[in-house]
Amino acid sequence: MSDKPAVKKVVLAYSGGLDTSIILKWLQTEYGAEVITFTADLGQGEELGPAREKALLLGIKPENIFIEDLREEFVRDYVFPMFRANTVYEGQYLLGTSIARPLIAKTQIDIARKVGADAVSHGSTGKGNDQVRYEVAYYALEPDITVIAPWREWDFKSREALLAFARDHQIPIAKDKLGEAPFSVDANLLHSSSEGKVLEDPAVEAPESVYMRTIAPEDAPDKATVFTIDFERGDPVAIDGEALSPANLLTKLNELGHANGVGRLDLVENRYVGMKSRGVYETPGGTILLAAHRGIESITLDRGSMHLKDELMPRYAELIYNGFWFSPEREMLQTAIDFSQAKVTGQVRVKLYKGNVSIIGRTSPYSLYDQELVTFEEGKVAYDQRDAAGFIKLNALRLRVAAKRDRRG
Template sequence: MTDTPKKVVLAYSGGLDTSVILKWLQTEYGCEVITFTADLGQGEELEPARRKAEAMGIPDKHIFIEDLREEFVADYVFPMMRANALYEGLYLLGTSIARPLISKRQIEIAHKLGADAVSHGATGKGNDQVRFELGYYALDPDIKVIAPWREWDLTSRTKLIEFAEQHQIAVPKDKRGEAPFSTDANLLHTSSEGKVLEDPWEETPDYVYSRTDNPEDAPDTPEYITIDFEHGDGVAINGEPLSPADLLAKLNDLGKTHGIGRLDLVENRFVGMKSRGMYETPGGTIYHIAHRGIEQLTLDRGAAHLKDELAPRYAELIYNGFWFSPEREMLQAAIDHSQRNVTGTVRLKLYKGLAQVVGRKADVAFNLYSEDVVTFEDDAGSYDQRDAEGFIKLNALRLRLLGRRKG
């Protein structure tokens, strides 16, 4: 095989697919394999991944298990949330935003250990293969990428299990057959797709949900919370200062209790097909709504409206895997500039699947809302209503000219 790599860094979950990939890399390429497992808050015990890697002959110095939760939220989720990014107007990009960080750490580990290749477990039908590989190439243009699902002949679950058993790879009992759906999770969300979700007419079964309680069974009494923001980022809940990861985790707990953040979506994948997925983003949904709430007080109309125009483009860049692109960085600079004065407190009501802004306040240094100007009572000369006549006539001029021409 030409250009055979000598050392490969594999994004390794410890699950069946990536365990098979690990052995396949060893047998097909005869190369050293370095495993990298990222703790992004997926809520799973990660030490089993270490033990599985060790059982497959990977030395301890080539097993990387890293807690990246704070970096994930502070440097990826929060910048995205500053933009109010929603893909196709609905999706909070929970899977998409995790891929750049994983790609970055794989490349860093490759450079540290002298690896000449990286590998991932994404299939040839999905978006993740694009996201991983665009990240790899942006950070190391000459890196070799191995995508087993585009190379091997293990094209079915049966063949995958047969390969695993042939090479003494443990197969979890719940994997001995067709899984009802597949999932991906991190601190921001859980996504579920495939099998029982493939018919877009059928309602998502209750057993698919793992991050949110059924809104119908949520508490009958609403819960009120506050979120404090500084320069566009959340810093406290109910007055308690929290790190980025702890703040999102706390919102996840609140969102789960009240059944907030479920999204049933048929989306347009970057690779061209439509897919149906179920997303649960409890804390992220609350945070997104709260962030927009504080922007209502502190962001100028022109800046706010421009942000709303830029947000779909920004979201599409993240969804398609262009986190490390110059255009995303340019947009980020503009968005971050807009957030300098987005500081204040939002009060929200959480109740049976809904998060509603019911109050917001900001110090005078950041607040653009003026009761004196907007009041229906005597405004003591703060706003001369007679000025509106000239404003209206100037804006109506072209419409009046058009109207006369039509006449």
């Protein structure tokens, strides 16, 4: 105990599950601290009432139990800003887990300030990315906060040792928790993520039981689903003309994606901590949103802006994946991205069919698409095809010079 920091109050990111319930009791016994539980509703689709009941059962005072509905804030202030950049990590991953962590950390710090806590704690293991994401965010928001990471501190060597601790401290253990789960799941309104155990061998196809947000594309309807999405300044605001709040709009896109088998991804990725991991992700609404946003940008952004955004995006994605949402460089990039979205307003028409997303129409009052310029018919525009000859020769000049040099050699 002597090497542990003195802690009076600690805010725990608490799911109500067995692992965080063990952490709750461990914080009480090892640190002698008053524990405040914080459970975030990010649209994970679980009933959060049991988390309150479990916390009460473990001796937490009612005033020290915080269950916060963060769904609208999550989509409005985190998901939508990320999608303005068309963000994908390593070419495929839509960062559903990564983008949730800064909001959880921010709310945790807000609660710590409110109750006068001097520490925060999370349930992430010492092998994953989430420990980095949480703790970098904690320190960015509250530089002197004490962070307790039980999985890096405690002496439990096995699952059975954890269960024995739970039994010794009268922590309820559901029958399905007696053995190790076949895979671990993280979910929120943007996606679900499954990793570990039966998914660890990347050569073996994931069983259908892993998928919870989408039906199999093979089982999707034989008739396409067509609808429209309206955008204002880069953010979606309506589906089929019906204005929706950010969380309700993403929920609707998730429903459309689910029914058409859209948004499945089986990925081997590079973790920030240095190892590769295999995960199965489902992001039905996000997959639709990415395609639709690129569709409206295709007629409203000029070439230079679009290409610069595409160059910046991998760096932006890496910052989010690695946990640097609150870093000055992410904020700098966000400012540039948001500036580019000033005229990304209009409507796209989307077709979903058996796992595929197609953009089949796009219109905007700020469209840069000029039909007279691109038509093969003679138009009344200031484009003289003969001008292309000089343009081509000037662009080819350096290549011609190099070719002549090489011939001399």
